[in-house]
Amino acid sequence: MNALVPDVVDEAPPQDKLKVNYAGQLAVQEGNELTPTQVKDEPLVTWNSEEEEGDDSALHTLLMVDPDAPSRAEPKFREILHWAVVNIPGNQLNEGQTxxxxxxxxxxQGTGLHRYIFLLYRQSQRIEESLHIDRRTRQGRLNFSAREFAAKHGLGKPIAGNFYEAQYDDYVPIRNKEITG
Known part of the structure; x- marks a missing residue:
């Protein structure tokens, strides 16, 4: 899984269970390359929660991280947290707590390909967390650890995952002007 083990997780989660699609039917497929322009808007993420022991009422957590910041060769900001949603009932992502x-x-520019990893966890209980970082804020995103977050909230190992790779394109400076901190 492209060195995601051990960079982000200890064991590779099943990839076939987490479907991630961006506008224009662009599917994330186990490390395919997408551009920042293609992934600028929130994707549609789906999974089949009914496969889990016949229980579609379970709560889930979805994380998206970049372990390659500022570059894969020098990841001093590992990981950057791009998205976090908790308390997702079943597979209803839009009903979770962002x-x-x-x-x-x-x-x-010039840092090569970065990996962007989606991890899905099944929660054993509701997560009580007041953290909220809006899309225009950088503060609180750097040096995140999916492992530490999972341990803090008793999430165990991810039950599904997927990832793509991306490198600089002309949209990056536009995106960066919208983010502060």
Whole structure:
């Protein structure tokens, strides 16, 4: 899984269970390359929660991180948190609690390909968290750890995941002007 083990997770989650689609029917497919322009808007993320022991009322957490900041060779900001939604009932992502609003890819020029990882966890209980970071805020996104977040909230290992890669394009400076902090 392209060194995501051990960079982000200890064990690769099943990829076939997490479907991520951007506008124009662009599907995230196990490390395919997409551009920052293509992924600027929040994707449609789906999974089949009924497969989990016949229970479609379980709560889930979805995280999206970039472990390659500012570059894969020098990841001093590992990980950047691009999106976090908790307390998702079943597979109803829009009914979950958004802790960190979605921000698309923005790799700095000349830093090569960055990996963008989606991780889905099944919660054992409701997460009580007051954190909220809007899409225009950088503060609170750097040096995030999916492992530490999962441990703090008793999430265990991810039950599904997927990822794509992206590198700088002309949309990155436009995106960066919208983000402060």
């Amino acid at each position: 802790l960190v609003e979605y921000v698309g890819s923005g790799p700095p």
